[in-house]
Amino acid sequence: MPGSREQENNVVWDTAHLAMTYCALLILLILGDDLSKIDRKGLLQALGNLQREDGSFGSSSEERNDITFSFKEGDMRFVYCAVVIAHILNGYSYIDIQLLCDFIKNSLSYEGSFGQGPLQEGHGGSTFCALASLHILDKLDEVLSENDKELIVRWCLFRQQSGFQGRPNKEEDTCYSFWIGCSLKILKSFKWIDKEKNKVWLSRTQRKFGGFAKYAEGNCREDLGHSYFGICALALMKESELHGLHPALNISKRATQRLKQRMLTTHAD
Amino acid sequence: MHGRIKVRTTEEQNLQKHKEQQKKLTAYRMGMKQILATRDADSYNKDSLALSAQLLTINPDIYTLWNYRKEVVLIEIKKSYQDEVADDQKLIHFFEEELRLTEQCLLSNPKSYGSWHHRYWILNHHTKPNWQREFDLCNKYVSLDDRNFHCWDFRRLIVNKIGISLADEIAFSTERININFSNYSSWHYRSTLQILNDENSVANDLILVQNAVFTDPIDTSAWFYLRWVLSHPGITKIQKEDLLNALEQLQELEPECKWIIMAKCWLVKQGNLEKDAICRLKRYYTELIKLDPLREGHYKDCFKVF
Numbered sequence: 001m002p003g004s005r006e007q008e009n010n011v012v013w014d015t016a017h018l019a020m021t022y023c024a025l026l027i028l029l030i031l032g033d034d035l036s037k038i039d040r041k042g043l044l045q046a047l048g049n050l051q052r053e054d055g056s057f058g059s060s061s062e063e064r065n066d067i068t069f070s071f072k073e074g075d076m077r078f079v080y081c082a083v084v085i086a087h088i089l090n091g092y093s094y095i096d097i098q099l100l101c102d103f104i105k106n107s108l109s110y111e112g113s114f115g116q117g118p119l120q121e122g123h124g125g126s127t128f129c130a131l132a133s134l135h136i137l138d139k140l141d142e143v144l145s146e147n148d149k150e151l152i153v154r155w156c157l158f159r160q161q162s163g164f165q166g167r168p169n170k171e172e173d174t175c176y177s178f179w180i181g182c183s184l185k186i187l188k189s190f191k192w193i194d195k196e197k198n199k200v201w202l203s204r205t206q207r208k209f210g211g212f213a214k215y216a217e218g219n220c221r222e223d224l225g226h227s228y229f230g231i232c233a234l235a236l237m238k239e240s241e242l243h244g245l246h247p248a249l250n251i252s253k254r255a256t257q258r259l260k261q262r263m264l265t266t267h268a269d
Numbered sequence: 270m271h272g273r274i275k276v277r278t279t280e281e282q283n284l285q286k287h288k289e290q291q292k293k294l295t296a297y298r299m300g301m302k303q304i305l306a307t308r309d310a311d312s313y314n315k316d317s318l319a320l321s322a323q324l325l326t327i328n329p330d331i332y333t334l335w336n337y338r339k340e341v342v343l344i345e346i347k348k349s350y351q352d353e354v355a356d357d358q359k360l361i362h363f364f365e366e367e368l369r370l371t372e373q374c375l376l377s378n379p380k381s382y383g384s385w386h387h388r389y390w391i392l393n394h395h396t397k398p399n400w401q402r403e404f405d406l407c408n409k410y411v412s413l414d415d416r417n418f419h420c421w422d423f424r425r426l427i428v429n430k431i432g433i434s435l436a437d438e439i440a441f442s443t444e445r446i447n448i449n450f451s452n453y454s455s456w457h458y459r460s461t462l463q464i465l466n467d468e469n470s471v472a473n474d475l476i477l478v479q480n481a482v483f484t485d486p487i488d489t490s491a492w493f494y495l496r497w498v499l500s501h502p503g504i505t506k507i508q509k510e511d512l513l514n515a516l517e518q519l520q521e522l523e524p525e526c527k528w529i530i531m532a533k534c535w536l537v538k539q540g541n542l543e544k545d546a547i548c549r550l551k552r553y554y555t556e557l558i559k560l561d562p563l564r565e566g567h568y569k570d571c572f573k574v575f
Contacts, residue, residue, distance in 0.1 A: 017332075059332075110460040111493040119425060119461040121418045121454055157567050158489075168453050168489050170416065192566035 018050060018059045022081035025088050029255045034262060035088070044091035047082055051095055055103030056117060057082040075116035076107060080129035084249060087136050090263055101143050104130045108144075112151030113167075124159060124166035127152070128179040131186045132248035140186070153189045156180050160193055163201030163216075174205045174212050174226045177233035185236060185247035195237050202230055293327075300324050304337060313341045322370050329374035329381040339390060342367060346394065357396050364395045372406070379410060385419045389426060400431040415445070415452050425461075438462055443477065450481040453490040460497060471503040479512065482528070483519060492528045496535055509536050527560040534571075547575050 021043070028035055050057050056074035079100060086092050106118040107130060113122025114130035131152070134140045144152070159165050164176035177198055184190040204216040211222025212230030235242040235252075243252035249259075300320050307314035318341055321334045329335075342363065349360045371388040374381060392398045404427060410420040428438060439462055445455040465471050475498050481491035498504070499512075513536050520529045534553050537546050554572040558565050 109457065110497040111457070115418075116422075120422055121457045123418070154567070155493075157564055160563055167416070168493070169451065189567075192564065192570060194563045194565075197563060 018047075018057060018078045018081045018085070022084055025085060026249075026251055026255075029088070029259055030251060032258065038089070040089050040091070044086070044089055044094040047085055047091070048094040050078070050082065051099070054106075054118075055079075055096065055099035055101070057100075076104070076114060076126040076129040076133075077116070079103065080133050083133040083136050087249075088259060092137075097137060097139075101134070101137070101139050104134060105143050108148060108152075112148070112153075112155035114152075121167070122155065124156075124164070124176045124179040124183070127156065128183045131183050132250075135186045135248040149187055153184065153187050153192075156184050156187075157189070157192055160197065162197045163205070164198070171215065172201060173214050174202065174233070175214070175229040177202060178229040178236070181233055181236045182245075182247035182250075190236065198233070198237065199239075202233055206230060297324060297328075301331075301333075304334065308337065308340070311344065313344055325370065325374055325383075326377070329378050329384045332383045335383045335387045338367065338370075338387070342391065342394065361395075361397055364391055367391045375410070379414060379417055380419055382419070385423055389423065392427075398430075400427055403427050404431060404433075411445075415449070416454050418454065421454055421458055435462060439464060446477065446481065450485050451488040451490050456490055456494045460494065465498065465501050465503070468503045471498065471501050472508070474498050475504070475508060475512075479515070482532075483515070486519060486523050486526045486528060489528065492532065495532060499535055499539065506540075509539065512536060525560060527557055530556050530560070550575055 025035070025038075028038075047057075050059075052058060052074045054074070056076070057078040058074040059078050082095060083100070086095055103117070104114070107114045107116070107120065107126070109115055109120075109122040111122055113124075114127045115121050115123060116126045120126075131140070134143055140149075158168070159176060159180045161172050163172035163174065164180045165172050166176045166179070181190060181193070181198075184193060201216070202212070205213045205220075205226070207213055207222040209222065211224070211227040213220040213222045214226050231242065232245050232250075234240070235245040236247065238244065243254050245251075246253055246256045249256060251259075300323070304317040304321050304324075307317045318338070321337055324331060325334050325338075345360060345363050349357060368388060368391055371384045371391070374384040375388075378384070392400075392403065404424075407420055407424045407427070410417060411424070414420070439459075442455060442459040442462060445452055446459065449455070459474075464474060478491050478495045478498055482495055485491075499509070513533060516529050516533055516536075520526070520533075523529060530553050534550060534557075537549050537553070540546060551572065554568045557568045561568070
């Protein structure tokens, strides 16, 4: 995030955004970069500033003309981005992990799924973000009771119709084979899904030029996002020659290895 | 050839589409360039502001432009404090224009995070916000799509602003559920109202959700809520036994409904696990595997514990 390096001639750039930062770091890892050119301290300091009082993270903040406003858009998506960023850069000391875990726990709904925040309706995407965050922090067993995990597993398993839906009574969508699939992997319950039915669904959303669409209907076009999730969903099932997928970090096992090697040489502070 | 209607081939159509997309892309790029070039600390360019409204109407997810508009609003607020004449009409008009823009964007895309967030941000800076109108807007959007969680979340944010009581919200929740038992988001909203705080309310909610599952046992919405109500320590043994008997009768009418059997599992598991209970559970899980083969592995895993 260029926050600390902002000068007159770059002030017209987009405000740095947590999700973009998350993507940028992952892309660098995937491409084999060693991250040595990242302003690690600057980025982690900026990250710490984005944590809200309730433990969640906002997407960005801005100071202009002595008027400070930090955007309230704090939710589970950015909690996840923050955890991954802190993990990659070995910077857990820059964020309040206990507060973050409290936010996640408070976002568990009555039916065993996580909403974007406390009181909010449970959703496949935010469920992934919550579980992946806890897994990366190695706090799954500390924050979730056995009963919680049982409820969450059941909720996730019941999202499968053939493919997966993101919430009860909604349509199946390719990307939930990823969000829910990874959630189940994290809770060691992916083995209970019906893999054949999942594959059938994914074959129906794959288009003739190779990309994946959101829905199976013919008029639904393929797009990059769903193509990515479709391939990841197949990787989860160890299909063909795809690299394995790290279900919490959202990168291949190959890229995860690179990260591990890099972390061995970086010291936390 | 003369007299023949020109029918575009697929290739021509694709080319046409590509040309249109390129036009849109050029307009977007030029628009963004102009807007960002005219950003200034103390003033703003009215043409850029208008341009940002045009771009957001087409794509309300360009959060950079919502942020730009927030900067402009802050400039206007600052100017208004500095003006000697205390007349906030101009400022109010400005806020109302922002609200109108978000409403326009929400009409075409009711799920844009940026639009909902900007609206709430404007209301929090508005010198005379009309919270009642916001409340009515919320109700309108909930009727259009009762699964739109942005709308439910917005409602949750503003109920405190207009002094809606918990009792009012419980009544609203009951009303929505009675309109449509299959309203998942309504059940969720109800679960957040801290409703199960005494034996009376537990008993009332048990009746409400029982009605729902018996009216439409195929729909999943109410079953999860039932499970949650049953997990409350205030549920009595008699209530559980009565429910179990009622479920047995319902199963005769709906033998293919897996939810009924699952509810029986929940009830039996909660009681003492005598030998009889384990036999029953074995029977239930065997039936569930037949009715719901998609989750065979899960049911076998559930039963392994016994």
